Amino acid sequence: MSETYNWDRLFHAYALATDTPAHLEALVGPDETAFSTAMEHLYSAVLHQGTIYPATGPAVAAVAQAVSFWSGDADRRTASTRLPALVDFLDAAGDSLTQAGELFADGAEVVPPSAEKEREFFETLASDDEEEAEEAWESPVAGALMTLAVPALRQHTDPVLEGLLQLMESDALGHKAETVSALARWNGTATSPYRHRVAAAQSAFADSATERDDRAAAVLALGTAGADVSGWLADADPAIRACAALHLPSSGQATEELVRALTQPEEVDQWFERKPNSLRMHVRFTLLNSLLQRDTTFAAILPAAVAIAQLSTAYTADSDWGPLLRAAFPEVEFVPGEYPPVPENIGAPQRQLLAALVANEKLWGTNIGNAGLALMRVGLPYDRHAITLLLNDGTVDE
Structure with a gap:
């Protein structure tokens, strides 16, 4: 699976990728422990925290081949346990490619290092002297190769889609929602023939799916x-309506649907037994993020804002009630290191949000910095009593 690559001229998060081929071979081997270790290697080294390395593309190609292998005539029991892990990795790699693509549309502006500089870089990286090897990571060559790794990974799009499409046609895996998600991740950079094949597979799946x-x-x-x-x-299903609404940013009906769903945020978070990969963490976070990017008034989303404020905790400041505060007070200009003035003439919708936050015991009396920052950004103190006074008489101690 990996014999076509010169692995001592590739690297991952920790070193030369010469240890990667053995892990890739384990993806289709009989040893379950070796398979688990291989998946750990892929996530920890080859796609470390979602970062694309020169070794990522070849490894992704091997994972796609493994998907094809287990989609075929391989042992079904083993395939049913291996395939979900392999598909999830391809989904994660596709997500990284999408995010990196926003920064690096292609490698045209990056000048590849000369053969001599590249040789020197890899020799230094392979050094037994830790300090010398560390110097390689700080080299401009490392940065250039990292940037070039993004379009290099993109070149594997069609082979990845081929493996996933074979799985869609196979009975090796019962649940294929994750495969559909992975197809969507990779389809954006596919060639036209594959785009058509993916669209057909997605439509067929949509027509036949019955479970939420x-x-x-x-x-x-x-x-x-x-x-x-x-x-x-x-x-008829509110979860399906909300999923559609996420992809209709200009639709007033879709916006109303998101507001309606988010008035029951706890129910939203429990919609799925197997949550779609594109809905990370709590489902309400994704719905709210989409809602706040739309051209609508805060008063229009107030029912959702109050319901979310009642459910939030200090730990979710960055994901729900913090963004809601910024939507409630868009006129407040925040400069890092400076405390904005307390908002004046607070309107009724904003008062209802603040009252819901004050009533929520889980938000107060913590040492969680992001909770205080969420309030600071709109000119308010992380002080429950002070905000209560503000709501009562319009003043707050600076």
Whole structure:
């Protein structure tokens, strides 16, 4: 699976990638422990914290081959345990490629290092002297190779899609929602023939899906691919309506659907048994983020804002009630290191949000810095009593 690459001229998060081929071979081997160790290596070294390295592309190609292998005539029991892990890794790699693509559209502006400088870099990186090897990481050559790794990974798009499409046609895996998600991740950079094949596979899956988790994955995948998902706004299932709404940013009906869903945030977070990969952490976070990017007034989203404020904790300041505060007080200009003045003439919708926050015991009396910062950014203190006074008489101690 890995014999076509010169692994001593590739590196991952820790060193030369010469240890990677053995792990890739374990992906199709019989040893379960070796397989688990291989997956740990892929996440910890090859795609460390979502970062793309020169070794990432070849490793992703090998994972796609492993998906094809287990989708074929391999042992079904083993395949059913291996395939979900392999597909999840391809999904994660596709997500990293999407995010990196926003920074590096292609490698055209990056001048590849000369053969001599590249040789010197890899010799230094392979040194037994730790200090000398450390110098290699600080080299401009390392930065250039890291940047070039992004378009290099993109070149593996069609082979990845081929492996995933083979899995869609196989009975080796019962639940295929994760595969549909991975297809959506990679389809954006595919060639035209593969785009058509992926669209057909996604549509067929959407037509045949009956369970909520599968139907949600299908709608999200179609929306990611740019398909018209407005028809699902009339679905009987609120989870499916919300998934469609995520991909209809200009639709007033979709915005209303998100507000309606978020008035029951606890229920939203429990919608799925197998949460679609594109809905990270709490589902309400994704819905709220989409809602706050729309052209609407704070008063229009107030029912959702109050419901979320009642459920939030100090730990979710960055993801729900902090963004809601900034939406409630958009006129407050925050400069890092400076405390904005207390908002004046606080309107009724803003007062209702603050009252809901004050009433929530879980938000106060902690040493969680981001909770205090969420309030500071809109000119308010991390002081429950002070905000209560502000609501009562309009003043607060500076």
